[in-house]
Amino acid sequence: MRLHRLSITAFGPFGTTQEVDFDALSSAGLFLLHGPTGAGKTSVLDAVCFALYGAVPGARQSPGASLRSDHAPGDLPTEVQLELTVGGRRLEVTRSPAQPRPKKRGDGFTVEKARSRLRGYDPERGWxxxxxxxxxxxxxxxxxxxxxxxxxCQVVLLPQGDFARFLRSDAEARGKLLGRLFDTRRFAAVEERLAELRRGAEAKV
Structure with a gap:
């Protein structure tokens, strides 16, 4: 998976729209996400997770927690848009959480439902x-x-404490996850076949 561009609007600490050009950042190979506490580093990662899965990591998705920025103007909707290539496909996913918006008639607010949109790109048709x-x-x-x-969240985002918990988890749990990540089914099949041959040899002996 490769991230290309992230647009964050009225999300977390970001009261307006902020854009991250991952292609430009990663042109040298590696880049560092750095800043003082409260600068919004974790919120950038939360935005990526929200775009991909419609939710943010663990405790930050607790009941009653709002993803909408307290600094955003009332008429600016919260939205995250991520452009990425995954599985050989160029995609753009846009998500907005459930959020209050000013009523079109009269005073007060009404709650707008969460929305999601997925687009694909190909050279002939465009988006x-x-x-x-x-x-x-x-x-x-x-x-x-x-x-x-x-x-x-546990393996890619490596949030504080969660990766350490992954390292401390039992071998079976780690094995299942790593086996899925690195597709070790063929090695498991070879192992099982060798075990069958061993049992056959033992029976003959």
Whole structure:
């Protein structure tokens, strides 16, 4: 999976729209996400996770927690847009959480439902719509990435404490996850075949 561009609007500490050009950042190979506490480093990673899975890591998705920025103007909707290549496909996913918006008539606010949109790109057709279904988009991205949100947060985002917990987990749990990440099924099949030959040899002896 390769990230190309991230646009964050009224999300977390970002009251307006901020864009991250990952292609430019990674042109030298590696880049460092650096800044003082509260600068929004974790929120950038949260935005990536939200775009991919429609939720942010663990405790930050607790009941009652809002993803909307307290600094955003009332008429600016919260939205995250991520352009990426995964499984050989160029995709753009846009997500907005459930959020209050000013009523079109009268005073006060009304709650707008969460929205998701997935587009694909090919050289001949350009960008074209694929789905606006939360479930379809979630299943499609999870299948392409090959990890659930919890696995992605634990292995890719490496949030504080969670990676240490992964390292301390039992061998069976680590083995299942790493086996899925690195597709070790063929080695498991070879191991099982060798075990069968061993049992056959033992029976003959």
């Amino acid at each position: 074209h719509a694929l789905s606006t279904s939360h479930q379809e988009i979630g299943e499609e991205l999870t299948q392409l990435i090959g990890m659930s949100r919890d696995q992605f």
